[in-house]
Amino acid sequence: MAVVxxxxxxxxxxxxxxxxxPSCRIVVTGATGNVGTSxxxxxxxxxxxxxxxxxxRRLPEAQFSKASFVAADVAEDDLVSHFRGADAVVHxxxxxxxSRDLRTTRRTNVDGTRRVFHAxxxxxxxxxxxASSVGAYSPGPKDRAVDETWPTGGIASSFYSRQKSETERLxxxxxxxxxxMRTVRLRPGLIFKxxxxxxxxxxxxxxxxxxxxxxxxxxxxxxxxxxxxxxAVHSLDVGxxxxxxxxxxxxxxxxxxxxxxxxxxxxxxxxxxxxxxxPASIVRAGADLTWRAHLQPTPPGWVxxxxxxxxxxxxxxxxxxxxxxxxxxxxxxxxxxxxxxxxEGIETPPLSRRTGGPxxxxxxLTGIGRTSR
Numbered sequence: 001m002a003v004v005x006x007x008x009x010x011x012x013x014x015x016x017x018x019x020x021x022p023s024c025r026i027v028v029t030g031a032t033g034n035v036g037t038s039x040x041x042x043x044x045x046x047x048x049x050x051x052x053x054x055x056x057r058r059l060p061e062a063q064f065s066k067a068s069f070v071a072a073d074v075a076e077d078d079l080v081s082h083f084r085g086a087d088a089v090v091h092x093x094x095x096x097x098x099s100r101d102l103r104t105t106r107r108t109n110v111d112g113t114r115r116v117f118h119a120x121x122x123x124x125x126x127x128x129x130x131a132s133s134v135g136a137y138s139p140g141p142k143d144r145a146v147d148e149t150w151p152t153g154g155i156a157s158s159f160y161s162r163q164k165s166e167t168e169r170l171x172x173x174x175x176x177x178x179x180x181m182r183t184v185r186l187r188p189g190l191i192f193k194x195x196x197x198x199x200x201x202x203x204x205x206x207x208x209x210x211x212x213x214x215x216x217x218x219x220x221x222x223x224x225x226x227x228x229x230x231x232a233v234h235s236l237d238v239g240x241x242x243x244x245x246x247x248x249x250x251x252x253x254x255x256x257x258x259x260x261x262x263x264x265x266x267x268x269x270x271x272x273x274x275x276x277x278x279p280a281s282i283v284r285a286g287a288d289l290t291w292r293a294h295l296q297p298t299p300p301g302w303v304x305x306x307x308x309x310x311x312x313x314x315x316x317x318x319x320x321x322x323x324x325x326x327x328x329x330x331x332x333x334x335x336x337x338x339x340x341x342x343x344e345g346i347e348t349p350p351l352s353r354r355t356g357g358p359x360x361x362x363x364x365l366t367g368i369g370r371t372s373r
Contacts, residue, residue, distance in 0.1 A: 021087040024048055026246050027125075029055045029074055029116060030093030031067070032348035034196035035131065035188075038239025039090060040064040048247050055082055055093070060348035074112035079119035088127035088246040091116045096203050099291075099299050099369040102159050109163045110170070117174040120181070127182040129245045130171055132253070134189050134231065136164040140310025142229040147313045148187070148253040155308045158301030184245040188238050189231030189257040189312065192332040196235060197339030199351040206296040206368045207360035211340045216271040224264040224275035225283060227307040231257035234332035237325040241317065250321045255312035258325040258332065270330045280307055297369030 026043055030036050031054030043049045044065030052067040054060075059069050070082055074093045083089055093116070095108045113130075120128045138153035140146050154165030168185070175183050192200070201209060213219075233256055241256050260266055264275040280303070288300040317323045327335075345353035356363045 021126075021247055022048060023050045024087040024247050025051050025053070025085060026088050026090060027053045027055060027083055027086045028090045028092060030091070030131075031069070032056050032058075032060045032062075033092065033350045034193065034199060034235050035191055035238055035242070036092050037062075037064070037196070037346055037348060037351065038193065038235040039092065039242045040067050040239075041236065042239040042243035043067075043246070046243055046247060049243075053082060053086070055079070056349075057093075058349040060346075061352075062347040073108075074116050075107045079115060080123045083119050083123035083125050086123070086125050088129060089116070089120045089125050090129045090131075090242055090246050091120075092131045092242075094131065096160065097297055097369060099159070099297055101370065105159065106163060110166055113167045114170050117170060121174065121178045125181065127184070127246065128174070129184045129186070129242060130167070131242075132168055132171075132185045132187045133160075133164045134187055134255075134257070134309050134312060135161040135305050136168050136187060137309045137312075139308040142227050142311055144311065145313035146310045148255055148316060150310060155301070155305045158305040159299070160301070161305045161309075182249070182251045184251055185253045186238075186241055186245060187253060187255050187312065188241075189233050189329075191235050191238050192232055192336035193235035194335040194339030194342075194344050195346050196344075196351050197336055198343055198345035198353040198355065200336065201340050202297075202356055202363060204298050204302075206298075207356060207363040208295055211343060214337050214341045216273070216334070216337065219271050219273050221276045222264055222267045222271060222273045223278040223283060225278055225280050225307070227280070229261055229263040229311060230306055230309075231261055231312060232329040232332050233258040233325055234327040234335070237323075237327060237332075240326075241321065241323045244321050244323055248321070254317040254321050254323075255314045256317055256323070257312055257314050258327060258329040260329060261311055262329055262333065266330065270334060291369065294368050299369075 043052050054067055054069040055072050056069055057073055059071050095105045098104055136152040138151040152165055152168045155161040268275045284300045284303045287303050290296045291299045343353050345351045
């Protein structure tokens with residue numbers, strides 16, 4: 001697949017520098033979610049890591065090797081004291097819900113990220129690793145791959161994309177203010193794992209989706225939508241990428257995704273289902289109608305983002321970060337579907353299978369798409 005470079009745009013790559021920490025103390029914000037639990041696992045298995053501090057809004061029941069936790073909200077609580085003495089801060093804290101209250105998501109996603117960056121600078125942390133996303137990219141091609149210099153202007157109709165784009169600009173300014181700090185930004189595709197299935201279902205599908213019907217034998221068709229081509233990656237592989245970024249000497253931006261690219265033909269092969277042509281306008285209208293009717297928590301901007309963002313080239317992550325995914329994108333997707341069917345989870349507040357309450361009652365009572373829990 002050819003790699004497309006954006007014209008007349010300065011490189012976001014930095015020169016490798018710094019010394020990898022031999023006995024690291026790592027701080028991870030948002031450590032109990034889909035990606036955070038995978039980062040904790042990867043850091044716990046790394047002999048170079050001495051300890052990990054998870055900064056979380058709600059303390060988990062689950063335990064992780066080398067990890068301890070402190071309850072703090074990145075949007076309002078002291079962070080400098082938790083960051084001081086760390087070799088690296090990995091910033092993962094992010095709200096996808098409530099999709100109906102953008103003041104709340106912005107408070108954590110933009111204002112909270114600004115506070116994390118400032119606290120890392122004030123605490124003198126040598127390295128900062130930020131969780132960006134494919135969603136930060138401006139519209140791009142689906143028939144060829146783009147590298148990390150592609151513009152990160154976001155997709156205007158997606159609040160998630162707009163906020164990811166805005167936080168990229170925050171990191172640009174932070175790099176100028178703290179040039180001595182090694183900064184890394186990872187831009188993953190869709191991130192799946194089976195043990196995060198309960199949390200992912202609650203955030204994106206809502207309580208009406210019958211998870212017992214998610215067995216691939218019960219999925220007869222997949223929508224064949226123009227520009228439906230996306231990249232996915234297993235959460236544990238993403239966790240390894242963050243661990244490499246935190247403990248190594250890489251800097252700059254890295255695209256993170258597994259092969260193959262998932263399109264209607266590949267989805268049909270994976271699910272043993274038949275692709276059926278569906279206009280994108282129909283899918284978007286359906287997402288909009290069901291979101292407005294409070295039948296599911298995902299606004300139509302997610303459809304726009306999925307169809308607009310480019311396919312990413314991941315060669316830089318492999319060459320400079322030393323990262324290679326162990327699982328294919330298809331394996332990650334099938335594991336997620338099986339995890340949803342089994343209602344799998346981890347005993348952390350974002351991922352627990354008990355979060356929705358009996359018969360998902362709590363999801364109904366708190367409002368579909370109105371709460372971050």
